[in-house]
Amino acid sequence: MRKHKFRAWDEENKVMIPWDQLKFDKDPSEEIVVYRQVSAGEWEGIEPELMEYTGLKDKNGAEGCQDDILDTHVGKAVIKLGKYGGTGDIEHYNVGFYVDFLDRFTNSAYRHELGYWLPQSVIIGNIHDNPELLAGKQS
Template structure:
């Protein structure tokens, strides 16, 4: 069974909160509680706690998979894949049943389903997380 965790991007602050910082998500009251783990930034431990509303954030779920370099893959990540002459850049998305990669630049194949990665291409071991859609939108622009 895969590990369930989220990271969050604050639209207002333009800041990504790591999954380790997300303490709880309250879907009833639509709030998220954060604890910033960066020790050097805060003199007072109480100032590390923060509560934000979900409408101020973009939540990204962990796929349970890691890329070639061991980086966790989340929805909203921009990944690259290179295998001889076959390569693409895609965005990790979440459907109601699976995570998949939507190719950004190539219309010849719409997406590659993470469910099939053990039997086909691309395999997660061949993917590299190169950014995410919130902090690196320039990666989605075709040259």
């Protein structure tokens, strides 16, 4: 069983916060509260966008995470989490981590399973720190 880890994008400060600098808690209303480490023993509450680690690594051994950008042999792709698959009127979908290719043709022509793509690809950045890598994305 894989370890569940997250990283967080702090939009206010424009910084990615690694797993080991995050702390999670519940407030009295049972809502999850996220804190980032400011200094040794000092934490501040934040409202980040959380990204889950996939439990898989790229061909260089880097851990794959939601919103990472991959360089595959057929083009760039983004790691996403959610529903993917089904076409047309068929209500058959997969749910989990998958790749979303930046090029519309490539996205429709190739499989999307992350477990197939990540071990043979390289993580070149993420959509928050490296938005320039998404240039030319076709919808």
